[in-house]
Amino acid sequence: MDMVGTVIAASGRVTVVTEQGQTRELRVGDAVHADDMLVAALDAAATVRLLNGRKLELTSGTVAVLDSDVWDGEDGSDGGSARLRDVQRVLAESNGAVRGAVA
Numbered sequence: 702m703d704m705v706g707t708v709i710a711a712s713g714r715v716t717v718v719t720e721q722g723q724t725r726e727l728r729v730g731d732a733v734h735a736d737d738m739l740v741a742a743l744d745a746a747a748t749v750r751l752l753n754g755r756k757l758e759l760t761s762g763t764v765a766v767l768d769s770d771v772w773d774g775e776d777g778s779d780g781g782s783a784r785l786r787d788v789q790r791v792l793a794e795s796n797g798a799v800r801g802a803v804a
Contacts, residue, residue: 702734705767706751713745715759716791724791737767740791 702720708731715727718738727739733749741747741759749757751771759765 702736704732704752705735705737705771706733706749706757707731708733708747709750709756710748711746713761714742715745715747716740716742716794718791724794733767735767735769739765739767 708715708727708729711727711729716724716739717727717731717733718724718740719734720736727733727747733739739747739749739759741761741763743762745759746761747759749759751757757765757767757771765771
């Protein structure tokens with residue numbers, strides 16, 4: 702997939718789910734690609750500088766899919782394109798990590 706931006710700020714656990722279903726934690730300087738899904742945990746936030754010059758602010762407990770509505774310079778609305786199964790998997794993984802830390 703084509704790169705559409707770069708992470709310029711991140712705090713807490715922000716995860717990217719690629720179109721192929723791979724997950725990884727985002728860090729400052731990481732590239733993000735078309736159709737990636739960004740998931741911010743409840744205590745997390747991130748800012749992505751898009752190639753079109755705009756900034757995407759991901760706040761605590763939110764999900765953003767980097768589809769063309771986000772990165773092509775239009776109005777930024779998401780049309781409901783989040784992949785529910787991937788969101789549920791990331792949330793389940795995050796929940797398991799929290800339970801392990803509390804135990």
